[in-house]
Amino acid sequence: MGGGDGKVFTLVYDVTKFLEDHPGGDEVLLSATGKDATDDFEDVGHSPSAREMMDQYYVGEIDVSTIPKKKEYTPPKQPHYNQDKTSEFIIRLLQFLVPLAILGLAVGIRIYTKSS
Numbered sequence: 194m195g196g197g198d199g200k201v202f203t204l205v206y207d208v209t210k211f212l213e214d215h216p217g218g219d220e221v222l223l224s225a226t227g228k229d230a231t232d233d234f235e236d237v238g239h240s241p242s243a244r245e246m247m248d249q250y251y252v253g254e255i256d257v258s259t260i261p262k263k264k265e266y267t268p269p270k271q272p273h274y275n276q277d278k279t280s281e282f283i284i285r286l287l288q289f290l291v292p293l294a295i296l297g298l299a300v301g302i303r304i305y306t307k308s309s
């Protein structure tokens with residue numbers, strides 16, 4: 194690790210040749226591919242002999258900033274039905290106002306016809 198021009202390098206290992214022989218199993222290796230697996234490797238507390246074995250699979254160094262971040266799964270956005278609530282509101286308003294208007298009209302006609 195460490196670099197002259199501000200870049201941070203990490204060591205790269207090709208563990209595809211090691212999947213079947215890894216005492217920790219192939220699943221953990223596969224889950225650590227395509228990303229910086231330094232933390233995963235260190236968390237296990239590998240023995241010095243394990244570190245020696247790594248030399249066989251050494252590929253080179255890579256600028257840490259060029260390692261893609263593991264993408265987290267984000268569920269696709271559900272389409273929002275009836276996002277525009279104004280039409281719904283107008284219908285509710287009319288459901289209230291139309292009977293009132295009819296009632297008002299009826300009362301008005303009744304009053305009008307009575308007085309004449």
Ligand code: HEM
Binds near residue numbers: 215217218224234244
């Ligand atoms: C070239 C890289 C690697 C080498 C040479 C290597 C080698 C070994 C060896 C020799 C062991 C047996 C225990 C020991 O001696 O420490 C071991 C165990 C283990 N390794 Fe790796 N390993 C590598 C990468 C990784 C990575 C990237 C992970 C995690 C993503 C990992 C996870 C484990 C686990 C979970 C165990 C089992 C520990 C236990 O049962 O106590 N290893 N590895």
